[in-house]
Amino acid sequence: MIGRLNHVAIAVESVEKAAAVYKNALGAHISKPESLAEHGVKIIFVELPNTKIELLEPLGENSPIAGFVAKNPAGGIHHVCYEVDDILAAREQLKATGARVLGDGEPKIGAHGKPVLFLHPKDFCGTLVELEQA
Numbered sequence: 001m002i003g004r005l006n007h008v009a010i011a012v013e014s015v016e017k018a019a020a021v022y023k024n025a026l027g028a029h030i031s032k033p034e035s036l037a038e039h040g041v042k043i044i045f046v047e048l049p050n051t052k053i054e055l056l057e058p059l060g061e062n063s064p065i066a067g068f069v070a071k072n073p074a075g076g077i078h079h080v081c082y083e084v085d086d087i088l089a090a091r092e093q094l095k096a097t098g099a100r101v102l103g104d105g106e107p108k109i110g111a112h113g114k115p116v117l118f119l120h121p122k123d124f125c126g127t128l129v130e131l132e133q134a
Contacts, residue, residue, distance in 0.1 A: 001084055001085075001089075001090050001093060002082050002083075002084065003082060003083035003084055003085065003134055004051075004082070004083050004134075005051050005080065005081070005082060005083075006051065006052065006081040006082060006083050006112075006130075006132050007045070007051060007052040007053060007054045007080075007081045008051070008052075008053055008054070008077060008079075008080050008081075009053075009054040009055075009056055009077070009078045009079045009080070009081065009130070010053060010054070010055055010056065010075055010076065010077055010078060011056045011057075011058075011065045011068050011069050011072065011075060011076060011078040012055055012056065012057055012069065012075040013057065013069055013073060013075070014057055015033055015042055015043065015044040015055040015056070015057040016033065016044070018044070018055045018075060019033075019044045019046065019055055022046045022053070022055075028046045028047070028048070028053075029046070029047045030044055030045070030046055030047070031044055031045040031046075031047060032044070034111065035059060036059075036111060037059060038108070038109075039064070039108070039110075039111075040058065040059050040060065040062060040063035040064050040065070040066075041056045041057060041058060041059055041063060041064075041065060042056075042057040042058075042059055043055060043056055043057070043111055045111075054081070054111065056078060057069075065078060078128065079118070079127070079128035079129065079130050080127060080128075080129060080130070081116075081129075081130040081131070081132055082129065082130070082131055082132070083131075083132055083133070083134040084131050084132070084133060084134065085133070085134055086133065087107050087115045087116070087117060087131055087132075087133040088107070090117075090131055091105065091107075091117055091131075094119065098123070099119055099120070099123045099124075100119065100120035100122075100123055101117055101118070101119060101120075102117075102118040102119065102120055103117075103118065105117075107133070110130070110132055112132065114132050114133050114134075115132070115133045116130055116131060116132045116133075117130070117131045118130050118131075119131065
């Protein structure tokens, strides 16, 4: 079921400041910032040859990552995203094993315009997992 690593997400106070670190210190290629109001985040992707780093900034105090950034003002790894061929089949297989899908359990459209789901970190070794349909 699990496919390639799509991205590692790092929550930060400012995506522009964080992107500058990757660009200036490491010479990375950086995408344009994008606000995803429906997810409560502003994002920038650091594009690597084999995957991406997603920089996440909370959009307002009601953002689902606002608490994480408040507890980790220097930033920190927020989640990992794996690709799956069929997100609905993956959801059903995971639920059958007892894994918890966050939210209402229905896929939402993510930053790449594809369906995504998040899985409870307590079910995956303390790591928040995002699944994205490839």
